[in-house]
Amino acid sequence: MKYDADVIIVGAGLAGACAAFTLSANHDVLVLEAKQPASGASGAAAGLVNPFMGRRARPVWRLRDALHAVSSLLEEADAPTLFPPQGVLRPIIDEDQEAAFREAATEHPDLAEWLTPADLQERFPSVQSERGGFFVPRGGAIDVPAMVRALLSAAHERGATLETEAPVVYWRETPSTATVEVGRGRRTEEFHADRLLLALGQGYARFPELRHLGLTGVKGQTVRVKRPDTLSGMLVPLSGRGYVVPDNEALVLGSNYDNNFDDLTPDPQATAYIREKTARMVPGVDETPILDQQAGVRVKHTDTNLPLLGPMPRRERIWTFTALGSKGLLTAPLLARRVPEYLQHPPLLPDAIHPPEA
Numbered sequence: 436m437k438y439d440a441d442v443i444i445v446g447a448g449l450a451g452a453c454a455a456f457t458l459s460a461n462h463d464v465l466v467l468e469a470k471q472p473a474s475g476a477s478g479a480a481a482g483l484v485n486p487f488m489g490r491r492a493r494p495v496w497r498l499r500d501a502l503h504a505v506s507s508l509l510e511e512a513d514a515p516t517l518f519p520p521q522g523v524l525r526p527i528i529d530e531d532q533e534a535a536f537r538e539a540a541t542e543h544p545d546l547a548e549w550l551t552p553a554d555l556q557e558r559f560p561s562v563q564s565e566r567g568g569f570f571v572p573r574g575g576a577i578d579v580p581a582m583v584r585a586l587l588s589a590a591h592e593r594g595a596t597l598e599t600e601a602p603v604v605y606w607r608e609t610p611s612t613a614t615v616e617v618g619r620g621r622r623t624e625e626f627h628a629d630r631l632l633l634a635l636g637q638g639y640a641r642f643p644e645l646r647h648l649g650l651t652g653v654k655g656q657t658v659r660v661k662r663p664d665t666l667s668g669m670l671v672p673l674s675g676r677g678y679v680v681p682d683n684e685a686l687v688l689g690s691n692y693d694n695n696f697d698d699l700t701p702d703p704q705a706t707a708y709i710r711e712k713t714a715r716m717v718p719g720v721d722e723t724p725i726l727d728q729q730a731g732v733r734v735k736h737t738d739t740n741l742p743l744l745g746p747m748p749r750r751e752r753i754w755t756f757t758a759l760g761s762k763g764l765l766t767a768p769l770l771a772r773r774v775p776e777y778l779q780h781p782p783l784l785p786d787a788i789h790p791p792e793a
């Protein structure tokens with residue numbers, strides 16, 4: 436059978452775009468996207484690159500490699516300016532977080548520094564915290580939809596093809612071919628490849644085969660507000676009581692975590708909650724005009740909270756790349772860099788991210 440591409444990638448979010456870029460260096464790649472690039476979670480993300488997560492300063496999986504992968508992938512795609520060297524700051528507001536973040540700064544002196552309240556006041560006067568802060572100079576923020584577009588455009592220059600408005604409705608494999616069917620109104624159109632990489636994000640919920648992987652979707656939203664006029668001094672991306680990401684004249688605020696949702700529209704109650712909690716770090720963001728709101732679904736693996744990459748159970752040619760959770764920027768580039776090698780030699784895949792048998 437004649438292939439339409441070596442690899443067909445389904446989904447043009449962060450996972451699909453990162454994989455399209457790395458695979459297109461040596462393969463013929465076709466990306467099929469149901470709507471437009473970054474229409475899922477990648478379109479709602481605040482874009483923080485924050486390697487120490489949560490209230491306990493948990494380092495992300497493969498921390499140093501993950502940080503290196505973000506900047507090196509963007510450099511290779513000729514888009515390094517999307518990740519400006521700003522750092523990310525955690526103002527310590529709650530007493531019970533102080534010890535964990537102080538400890539993390541001592542444990543990772545090459546990645547993080549502890550700021551006393553006086554240091555913090557001097558360097559970031561618009562940020563409120565009487566307990567000091569935890570600063571990660573190599574962190575920061577990226578405009579995720581812009582990153583998706585840049586990677587797809589760089590993949591295109593290497594010969595990859597992107598088809599938008601191309602919802603995949605079915606897939607199958609034979610010993611020699613992976614096939615997908617794209618819905619075209621009442622008909623479907625088939626595409627054939629050596630391998631298929633499913634990077635559907637929340638699109639998984641329509642497909643029992645993907646649901647059996649044990650995924651959970653958590654809805655969240657970001658709120659873009661006008662930067663308050665009163666805000667003086669340098670502002671860096673902040674993570675603490677929610678997060679605040681400066682974007683020119685706007686600030687992107689996040690987020691909430693909703694396990695029970697019926698639709699993907701932004702919810703006014705969540706907006707109020709996000710503004711109220713972020714105002715504890717940056718006073719005034721709860722009073723300035725709202726410019727835009729976006730909701731999306733973070734997909735995570737319920738048991739491990741690690742990304743999944745590899746062949747689907749009992750499949751050879753049909754792979755998935757999903758479950759990036761709340762930290763797509765620190766998982767997608769890291770794994771995408773090795774996708775070409777893993778496709779060639781599946782035993783190299785780390786067990787921790789292998790799609791599990793049901």
Ligand SMILES: Cc1cc2nc3c(=O)[nH]c(=O)nc-3n(C[C@H](O)[C@H](O)[C@H](O)COP(=O)(O)OP(=O)(O)OC[C@H]3O[C@@H](n4cnc5c(N)ncnc54)[C@H](O)[C@@H]3O)c2cc1C
Nearest residue numbers: 446448449450469475476477481482483603636638763764
């Ligand atoms: C509110 C919010 C804030 C976030 N903030 C951050 C942050 O600050 N930092 C960070 O690192 N991460 C953040 N994340 C997480 C990050 O957005 C995700 O980890 C990442 O974007 C997921 O990328 P993905 O490609 O797996 O999925 P998606 O971005 O959801 O992409 C999936 C794509 O597949 C397409 N698709 C679905 N079904 C089909 C089909 N049948 N056929 C064809 N195409 C299909 C969709 O249209 C979509 O474009 C946030 C997420 C949310 C919701």
